[in-house]
Each structure stands twice: as C-alpha cells, then as structure tokens.
Amino acid sequence: MMRTNDFRARKHPAYWAFLVHRVSGLALAAFLPVHFWAMGQAIYGEAALDEFIRFTDRALFKFGEWGLVVLLALHMMGGVRLLLIEFRPWSGLRKNWIAGALGFGAAAGMAFALALIG
Numbered sequence: 697m698m699r700t701n702d703f704r705a706r707k708h709p710a711y712w713a714f715l716v717h718r719v720s721g722l723a724l725a726a727f728l729p730v731h732f733w734a735m736g737q738a739i740y741g742e743a744a745l746d747e748f749i750r751f752t753d754r755a756l757f758k759f760g761e762w763g764l765v766v767l768l769a770l771h772m773m774g775g776v777r778l779l780l781i782e783f784r785p786w787s788g789l790r791k792n793w794i795a796g797a798l799g800f801g802a803a804a805g806m807a808f809a810l811a812l813i814g
C-alpha cells in the first residue's frame with residue numbers, strides 16, 4: 697500500500713527550520729537585484745545616489761531593512777546548521793541549534809532596532 701505524507705512531519709522543528717531557511721533564502725535573493733540597482737545609481741553621479749538614499753530614509757524602508765537583517769541572521773544560522781549536518785558527525789548539538797538560531801535572529805533584530813533609534 698502506498699503511504700501518503702501526513703501532517704505529523706510538519707510538527708517537527710526541523711520542518712520549520714527548513715521553511716524558514718527556504719523563505720529567508722528566497723527573500724534575500726529577491727532583494728539582491730533591487731540592491732544592485734540602488735547601488736548602480738552611483739553611475740549617474742553622487743547626487744543621484746544621494747537622492748535615492750534620501751528617498752529610503754523613511755519608516756517603511758527601515759522596517760524592510762530590519763526584516764532583511766533578521767532574515768539574514770536566521771538564514772546564516774540555518775545554513776551553518778545544514779553544513780554541520782552535512783559535513784560533521786552526528787551530535788545532539790543540532791537540535792538545540794534551531795533554538796539557538798531563533799535566539800540569534802531575535803538578538804540581531806533587537807540590536808538593529810536599537811541602532812535605528814539610537
């Protein structure tokens with residue numbers, strides 16, 4: 697009989713670690729072309745880049761930057777976890793790694809928020 701997948705696997709922390717890793721990876725990749733375009737404004741001179749940077753000096757963009765910082769922190773920790781799983785011998789560390797990654801993401805988010813208001 698063919699076994700179909702059910703929702704039990706989705707209760708496992710590793711599933712959520714996978715989902716966060718994929719969503720953060722895709723979001724970071726989507727940001728990069730926009731970032732290159734923004735930096736490319738420098739080709740049209742200092743004033744053009746300055747104008748764009750002034751345009752981004754508003755709450756919506758700060759919130760977006762905060763999101764990117766959190767996503768990068770989560771993706772980096774998730775990536776190191778996968779590399780440990782792939783290249784290092786099995787150890788109990790990897791379970792706590794997911795919790796550690798969440799903590800690291802929260803800490804990075806709070807540090808960035810503090811830097812914004814400071």
Ligand code: HEM
Nearest residue numbers: 717718720721722724725728768771772774775776778779
């Ligand atoms: C900060 C350092 C980073 C580390 C340590 C890291 C590490 C990793 C690792 C280990 C994987 C999984 C590869 C596998 O399936 O075996 C991965 C997937 C991925 N990464 Fe990164 N990465 C980093 C930064 C980035 C950045 C900056 C981007 C986007 C521009 C990105 C986009 C992606 C995407 C789209 C995937 C595929 C996700 C999936 O298949 O679910 N990563 N990363």
